[in-house]
Amino acid sequence: MEGTQTQNEVQFSEKAMAEIRRYISHYPEDRKKSAILPILHIAQAEFGGWVSPQVQDKVAEILDIQPIEVYEVSSFYTMFNLKPVGKHVLEVCRTGPCMLRGADHLIEHLENRLGCHVGENSADGMFTLKTVECLAACGMGPMLQIREKYYENLDPQKMDQLLDDLRKE
């Protein structure tokens, strides 16, 4: 988390703003709105793993569009968390090929270990457990994604190890 956010003001870090400007430069001048998805990704990384309405309003301001145009987009794409999340968001693939190799068991195992259901945060607020659809890792399932990283060929033992490592971070 690098940006700052108070009740009334949302401020991206200079590094993030530079990245945002770089993305905006990729599209024709009158098509700034094209940068909305890259900017939402940057915003999510900047402000604690989710995009609050205030953050989304700021994105609208940067792109010169109505806030509703951002809400429409952020609620369509599943990668954007619209509610606060834990420090680590575990996104476990639940689709066919991963299921064939044991994704259901992995999800059940995680629910037990974290003491929460899919879609919820663990009691200590450290983890958010999400299931997602196919992440293009079908030959390496079961697998999950944490931020930008894929963890593949998982089983309950490897999963426990991973959770331990994450807790220590």
Added chain:
Amino acid sequence: MGLKILTEHINVPGINTLETYRKMGGYRSVEKALKTMTPDEVVEEVKKSGLRGRGGAGFPTGMKWSFLAKPEGKPRYLVCNADESEPGTFKDRVLMEKIPHALIEGMITSSYALGARTSYIYIRGELMFVLRILEKAIAECYAAGLLGENILGSGYSLDLHVHPGGGAYICGEETALLESLEGKRGNPRNKPPFPAVWGLYGCPTVVNNVESIASVPWIVNNTGEEYAKIGVGRSTGTKLISASGHINNPGVYEIELGLPVEEFLFSDEYCGGIWKGRKFKAIVAGGSSVPILPGELFLKTAEGTPRVMTYESLSEGGFVSGTMLGSGGFIVMDDTTCIVRNTWNFSRFYHHESCGQCSPCREGTGWMEKILHRIEHGHGHMHDIDLLVNVSKQIEGNTICPLGDAAAWPVASAVRHFRHEFEWHVKHPEKATAPGAVYSGAEDLAFA
């Protein structure tokens, strides 16, 4: 060992860097095309190659290119569809991750052929780590004069950008992808007009899959005629196959089209057979959208002809006893697989991924999932089975985009080939819902 066009150097250390990639012969097609060929000549080679779109539909790439409108005063765009999200398919991701320059080289050569001055690679947002790899490779190209103004002194200029999606399977549909690239919800457009006339920002646009574009350099280097010699009939060239599920060697394999399916499935060079010494039950051969086939109908057609890996051979028998090569996503199932559970899983996927724009898909995908959920969990009725097929028929062909068909086919084909399993779930819910329970034969259907 078959011919490798795309993945020959995939295991060369440092192949992700420009230096190594060039050392292995990379970017020759850019030199050749930009300095010695006209754009139309490049298009002509791709046409001659018979290359078919590798995203799933199999539409001839050269023909798609030749449809591109060229009105005065309007820019043209090439957009690479790297939104690989079809369950069972992960070839583009592996290719981009390991050899990013293969795609970038293809993008430069193809953009030149189409007269695009700005091109985009639309990559699914989840693959942010691959986006970083591509951006690094693109930066190398700018520094080496392979991108930007006056590429290699040829007078041709191109800007190439990578654009991340946000998590939506539907953006793999080309017009939804363009909407998304314009910063909107990924709602597919009504067609006509097609992107070739009205694409990105209302300009003529070609949208091609990663693998299709990455195949162009070889075609330019070796001519379309040579490419057309690989493969069988209208299935020319090589194809990346993503193999997953209950096999010994899951992974991405480049095959020459025409390879016998039995060899692909059982030889150690490829899938290595069914894991744990189990039996081959069923397969979804072209990504989750294509009809599921029982093992025996996959290996041989209904007439008993052994199938080979071509668009034509896999679709022999139509929807009655055939399937499709699609995106080349092989999902293999052993004899412990519950087809009902699998069908429900796929149905849930399409329900989750429907954009919600048109009514048959928005309402129908959810309805099918709910019925399948009930059957799988022991609350189904006999009439639900026919209802499922009927609902799938109400979706198929009546939606804005092919997602409706993609949602309908797996359900209809599962009932067609595995009806007895659905009936078993209805008749014996207590047995069928036991953990790990699998229908094992006709005797399971008899009333106790």
Added chain:
Amino acid sequence: MAKITFDGIEVEVPDGTSILNAARKIGGNVVPPAMCYYTPLKGSGGKCRACLVKVTAGSAKDPRPMPKLVASCVTPVQDGMVVENTLSPQVMEARKGVVEMLLINHPLDCPVCDQAGECDLQNFSYAHGTSGTRFEEERRTFERKDIGPLIQLHMNRCILCYRCVYTADQITDKRVHGVLGRGDAAEIGTYIENAIDNDFSGNVIDVCPVGALTDKTFRFKNRVWFTKPVDAHRDCPKCAGKVVLWMRGSDVLRVTGRKNEYGELVDFICNECRFEKKEVADWTIDGPRHIPRASVISANHYELPVINPQVIADLPESTTKELQIIPRPF
């Protein structure tokens, strides 16, 4: 110009005309129904799939049939095109399917819905639906959202035609509502608490084909078939001021824009006309509103042209009064 054959009838229309509008030029029963297409709104159409038709010949130049049914509202005609609508069993079957899809999650609350009697979905299902349901699952419901003091949003009834979104985009300067979420969880909303409020916001009520957006000032006031619609106008500085007053006795219960025979607004009207001018004295009455005979709104007051004037003249005064027949100058 392009000449096409629609359900066996030849019609000539300018190039670029949609199949639906070509059919509307013929008129009558061959016209496909449209739940989302709306002529005054650019970009509308293609979503509900109610207007699917079969193209049996693409054009004179390329007479191959189109492989799938096409949405007639967004598919342009080609010279020599041959289209089947009511003649095609496949189209009728698909349309039955679309009705079913639109109804499976639609609440059965017509008895308390203000739209009842002038609801496109009611009409559509009456014309093309079946009497039973095959849907055994729980219906989808949405949380109730307040979008301001003038407009009532019932998301459960929405068919996601997007018309209200296009309206806000195209005739107001600042859109605050849109389609949120995805798939069958997609909904019309403002995301954060916000009122849809600007001079022309009320038009979203008129363009809504169902009871998802209704007039709060008319809420539960009356059933439309008990009201008497009359055309009226006033000099309005903001809009054309041409409206329909929905009256009961001498009370103006509701003001709406005037719609053509396909339910499309002729003029968008301003909120002042719609919500604030509820006195007869505010308006100049132009005469009775033409309502199609098939509409339930006509049930209690048939128009004079269908009845021999002599019949009315012969009726006792008490009866004509009860039927609220407005004497017409002949």
